[in-house]
Amino acid sequence: MGKLKAIIMREYLERVRTKWFVIATLLGPIMFIALTVLPVLFVSRTKAAVTSSNITIIDATGLALADRVITELKDTAGVRPQVSLVSAAEVAAAESLATTAVMAKQREGYLVLDSSTIAGKAARYAGRNTSTLPDMRRISNAVENAVLNMRLEKEGISAARVDSLTKVDIRFEKTQLSEKGREKSGVATSIIGLMMSLLLYMVLLLYGQTVLRSVIEEKSTRVAEVVISSVRPEMLMAGKIIGIGCVAMTQLVVWIGSSAWIGSTLAPMLLKRNAAASARTDLATAAQTTDILSSLPSFSIGFLLAIVLYFVLGYVFYACLYAAVGSTVNSESEAQQAATPVAMLLILSAIFIQPVALAPQSTLSVVMSMLPFSAPIMMPMRMSITSVPPWQVAASLAGTTLACVAAIWFSARIYRVGLLMYGKRPTIGELFKWLKYS
Amino acid sequence: MTDLAIDIRGVTKRYAEHVAVRDLSLQVPRGAVYGLLGPNGAGKTSTIRMILDIIAPDQGTITLFGQKHTDTGVLDRVGYLPEERGLYKKMKVREVLKFLAQLKGLPAATADVRIDAWMERMSLKTADKDWGNSKVDELSRGMQQKVQFIGTLLHDPELVILDEPFSGLDPVNAQALKDTIVELKTRGRTVIFSTHIMDNAEKLCDSVCIIAKGQKVLDGSVSDVKAANAGNTVAVAFDGAPGTAVEAILRDTSLVAHVDGQNRILELELAQGASSGVLLQRLVAAGASLQRFERVQPSLHRIFLEKVGATGVEAGMSGHG
Numbered sequence: 218m219g220k221l222k223a224i225i226m227r228e229y230l231e232r233v234r235t236k237w238f239v240i241a242t243l244l245g246p247i248m249f250i251a252l253t254v255l256p257v258l259f260v261s262r263t264k265a266a267v268t269s270s271n272i273t274i275i276d277a278t279g280l281a282l283a284d285r286v287i288t289e290l291k292d293t294a295g296v297r298p299q300v301s302l303v304s305a306a307e308v309a310a311a312e313s314l315a316t317t318a319v320m321a322k323q324r325e326g327y328l329v330l331d332s333s334t335i336a337g338k339a340a341r342y343a344g345r346n347t348s349t350l351p352d353m354r355r356i357s358n359a360v361e362n363a364v365l366n367m368r369l370e371k372e373g374i375s376a377a378r379v380d381s382l383t384k385v386d387i388r389f390e391k392t393q394l395s396e397k398g399r400e401k402s403g404v405a406t407s408i409i410g411l412m413m414s415l416l417l418y419m420v421l422l423l424y425g426q427t428v429l430r431s432v433i434e435e436k437s438t439r440v441a442e443v444v445i446s447s448v449r450p451e452m453l454m455a456g457k458i459i460g461i462g463c464v465a466m467t468q469l470v471v472w473i474g475s476s477a478w479i480g481s482t483l484a485p486m487l488l489k490r491n492a493a494a495s496a497r498t499d500l501a502t503a504a505q506t507t508d509i510l511s512s513l514p515s516f517s518i519g520f521l522l523a524i525v526l527y528f529v530l531g532y533v534f535y536a537c538l539y540a541a542v543g544s545t546v547n548s549e550s551e552a553q554q555a556a557t558p559v560a561m562l563l564i565l566s567a568i569f570i571q572p573v574a575l576a577p578q579s580t581l582s583v584v585m586s587m588l589p590f591s592a593p594i595m596m597p598m599r600m601s602i603t604s605v606p607p608w609q610v611a612a613s614l615a616g617t618t619l620a621c622v623a624a625i626w627f628s629a630r631i632y633r634v635g636l637l638m639y640g641k642r643p644t645i646g647e648l649f650k651w652l653k654y655s
Numbered sequence: 656m657t658d659l660a661i662d663i664r665g666v667t668k669r670y671a672e673h674v675a676v677r678d679l680s681l682q683v684p685r686g687a688v689y690g691l692l693g694p695n696g697a698g699k700t701s702t703i704r705m706i707l708d709i710i711a712p713d714q715g716t717i718t719l720f721g722q723k724h725t726d727t728g729v730l731d732r733v734g735y736l737p738e739e740r741g742l743y744k745k746m747k748v749r750e751v752l753k754f755l756a757q758l759k760g761l762p763a764a765t766a767d768v769r770i771d772a773w774m775e776r777m778s779l780k781t782a783d784k785d786w787g788n789s790k791v792d793e794l795s796r797g798m799q800q801k802v803q804f805i806g807t808l809l810h811d812p813e814l815v816i817l818d819e820p821f822s823g824l825d826p827v828n829a830q831a832l833k834d835t836i837v838e839l840k841t842r843g844r845t846v847i848f849s850t851h852i853m854d855n856a857e858k859l860c861d862s863v864c865i866i867a868k869g870q871k872v873l874d875g876s877v878s879d880v881k882a883a884n885a886g887n888t889v890a891v892a893f894d895g896a897p898g899t900a901v902e903a904i905l906r907d908t909s910l911v912a913h914v915d916g917q918n919r920i921l922e923l924e925l926a927q928g929a930s931s932g933v934l935l936q937r938l939v940a941a942g943a944s945l946q947r948f949e950r951v952q953p954s955l956h957r958i959f960l961e962k963v964g965a966t967g968v969e970a971g972m973s974g975h976g
Contacts, residue, residue: 223757231746439741443806446707446735447758637709650671 220448221456228431228460233467245472249479269352270296272344273315273327277305282330285363290355299324305331312343319344328356337364410601411574414594416472417528418567421593424465425535425559431457432543432632433552441636450633458536465532523610524597530617531593535563537621537628544635545643555642566591570598577603587613589620627652659721660685660814660845661706666715668701668869675701677869679715683847683862685813688840690860691849692955694963698869699849700738703818707735719814731760734812738819738849740803742791748779749787752806759810766809773805797828804832808839815839817848821855833859853956863955867963881952887912887925888957889934892947900941910934915957920947922957 232238270290276283283300290298303311308329315327326344334340340360346352362383369379435441435453444453538559546552569591573582577599586595586605592613599605634651635643643651661683668676676698683689691699704710706717708725717724720732742751749770756766774780774787779801786794794802800823807815817836821829836859839846850856856863857877864874873880893901905911905923910933913924925931931950938945953961 219760220758223754227746227750227754231743434743438744439737439739440743441741442709442737442739443735443741443755443803444758445709446733446737447730447755637704647671 221452221459224444224448224453224456225460225463228457229463232427232461232464238464238468242468242471245468246475246479249472249476268296268325269346269349269355270298271325272298272356273318273324274298274300275308275311275315275327275329276300276302277308277329277331278335279304280335280367282334282363282367285366286328286330286359289359289362289366298328316343325352328360330360334360334364335367337368407574407577407602410598411570413524413601414570414574414598415567416469417524417531417594417597418563418570420465420469420528421531421535422560422563424461424532425539425563426556427461427464428458428536429539429543429552429556430549431461432540432636433546433549436544436636437548445636450636451629454537454540454629454632458533458540462529462532462536469528520597520600523600526614527593527597527617530614530621534589534593534617534621534624535559537624538562541628541631541635544632545638545648547639547642551642562590566594570594574598574602583609587616589617592617630654658685659683660687660719661689661847662718662721663702663706664716664718666702666705666712666717668698668705668710669713674869676705676712676866679866679869679871681864681871681874683845685720685845686840686843687845687861688836688859689845689847690856690863691847691866692851692853692856692863692959693849693866693872694851697866699866700818701869702866703735703816703847703849706816707733728760731810732813734759734807734810734815736803736807736815736817736820738822740800740823742799742803742806744792745790747788747790748774748794748802751791752787752802752809755806756809759812761810769809769811770805773809777801777805779805796823797825800824800828804835808835812844814845814847817846819850820848821850821852829855853954853959857955865959865962872962873958877955880955880958884958884961885950885952888951888953889923889925889931890920890947890949890951891923891938891945892920894944894946897943898941901938901943904934904937904941910937922951922953924957924961 274283274286281302283298283302287298287300301311301315308331312327312329315324318324319326324344325346326342329341329343331340340357342353342356365383366376366379369382370376374382432454435444441453539556542556542559543552546555566585569581569585572579573585573595576582582595582599585591586599586609596605596610596613600610630652631648634654659682661681663682664680666676666679667674679698679702691702693699701710705712706719706724708717708730719729722729724730743754746754752770752773753763753766756769757763761769770787771780774785779786779798786798791799791802807817820832824832833855836846836848848859860877862874862876863880865872873883875883897905905914905921908926910926910929911923912926915922915924923934925934935948938948
């Protein structure tokens with residue numbers, strides 16, 4: 218056992234110590250932040266700037282509408298608009314004065330309120346920030362609310378009542394229904410299911426090929442012969458697959474762990490801070506992101522166990538096949554060609570990720586989550602999106618396990634013979650002969 | 656407890672198209688330096704791989720130190736240097752050596768101490784530079800060969816198996832290897848190596864086995880082998896160039912079967928039934944001015960060529976390296 222441990226440790230440490238591994242492992246959470254938290258932060262960037270209060274309001278309404286607008290702007294930073302009360306005839310003169318102030322960069326712009334504003338038709342704004350949508354939305358909202366409040370008060374409703382009546386902020390909660398009743402999912406979980414199956418696919422492909430390269434390295438540098446003069450080839454292969462599997466596990470744990478932390482702690486914290494400061498319209502966007510994030514940790518232990526199981530089975534299956542391929546070739550360039558059938562199995566699974574995610578209960582989805590080569594990618598995704606009958610999970614696990622045992626048996630035989638064979642690549646017929654060698 | 660380090664009996668290894676080793680039996684006593692000689696493709700590497708349980712024989716048994724070679728722990732007592740050398744290129748030298756030692760069941764702490772001692776001995780670790788912390792591919796080829804050699808001996812094996820150890824070595828390293836083999840012998844270790852360099856085999860080996868086309872041609876102690884093949888070879892040297900009369904005698908096939916010229920000294924193989932006395936008389940009668948006329952034991956090289964035959968030797972291969 219000490220020897221197997223030595224092989225596992227060598228495979229593990231030699232890989233974990235590489236720069237490539239460290240970078241890729243750190244890049245995972247960074248990507249996750251980029252995909253989830255950044256859009257949220259982006260929302261906060263689209264908030265109206267404080268300087269958008271630094272304007273001149275030319276009020277020709279004679280009804281002190283400007284004061285109501287200032288109230289609606291709800292300034293916190295203490296930047297107050299300058300109000301210039303004028304008569305309708307004086308508007309032109311006031312505007313040219315305000316224009317000078319804007320050009321001198323004393324003000325951002327100026328707002329003109331007149332009788333058509335009171336009529337609920339028009340207000341004019343001129344300034345340097347007219348192309349900044351949040352600023353404009355903020356000012357136009359303020360004007361609209363001011364006019365609305367004024368009208369309501371005219372009807373005899375108090376300002377406090379107006380406030381409580383107009384404050385409507387509904388959080389829209391969605392639950393998907395199907396022929397089986399309530400489904401636990403929504404858009405959010407299916408996105409997570411999709412992301413997870415893509416992640417599994419990536420890791421299987423990446424680490425399957427790591428096994429391939431590792432076998433070729435040992436074979437082409439001839440170090441394999443030294444090693445198998447001390448241990449059985451089967452032990453070398455097992456140690457290699459376990460060692461590299463541990464590397465993959467380490468990476469997955471870091472990725473998923475940090476993503477879960479970002480999703481459950483960091484992101485909501487940012488969102489909360491954000492929500493407090495942002496305007497009502499931004500809240501909807503933020504809430505959507507919270508939706509996705511908050512559904513992350515809601516998976517059951519059984520489901521997490523299933524993911525781990527499928528990952529291990531899928532990894533062993535593909536790693537064995539890649540090890541067998543690696544032992545039959547002499548160089549990496551040869552390997553790319555020889556490994557195509559194995560890669561095709563993986564790619565075939567990846568092609569169907571989207572159709573399965575969109576229709577997780579279709580016949581195609583059921584079949585893809587049953588076939589041993591695609592089950593490790595498809596079944597966890599289906600399980601996260603929809604409720605899969607237990608018999609399907611059991612059957613798919615049993616099938617995948619059987620396929621794994623077959624892959625181990627097959628690969629161990631090919632590997633043992635192939636490792637010492639140099640020169641011409643074996644034909645399919647020769648491979649079958651290898652299987653029969655004692 | 657047996658006094659045989661290796662006992663191979665009736666071993667046969669077949670591949671799809673050919674038989675690599677046919678009914679081979681050989682015994683290597685403990686403490687001996689044993690040479691496995693044969694032309695390329697004779698089955699030396701296959702034999703060695705079977706001893707190490709890298710490949711399985713189709714027939715026959717292999718016993719190491721009186722135990723089946725597949726028994727647990729037996730191969731931990733064997734050190735192996737394959738013909739095709741190789742190390743993990745991206746690993747640090749020290750890590751590679753520690754790994755190889757661990758594969759032989761040596762604890763990491765013990766390995767560390769021994770690695771230091773070996774590195775210093777092989778001048779891979781000096782006051783200026785410790786190559787142990789360098790990656791393998793930063794080392795020159797000669798240094799890599801030293802590292803590989805250390806890896807073979809790190810666990811202090813009782814039996815050391817070297818497949819073509821002299822190939823690719825410069826004269827300095829070749830001499831260092833010879834010295835190490837002698838030292839292993841004095842420490843009671845058993846060394847078996849394959850080679851087609853007969854000079855080295857003759858100088859180093861107690862016993863040899865010559866195989867060709869997968870079959871044993873002869874085996875035994877070097878002195879026995881030479882004695883058994885002595886008696887029909889004469890070394891002759893002349894003062895100046897031999898005359899035409901002398902050359903005619905040398906070409907007389909009833910007297911001389913084969914002439915092997917090396918510089919000024921000719922090794923003559925007498926024809927069947929011819930005697931060295933008759934040859935000497937004829938040469939003197941022909942007026943040859945002899946500097947040397949001596950019945951000699953044939954070199955292993957000579958015996959090898961005789962037994963294996965020129966047909967068993969691939970073109971371009973020389974017994975002298």
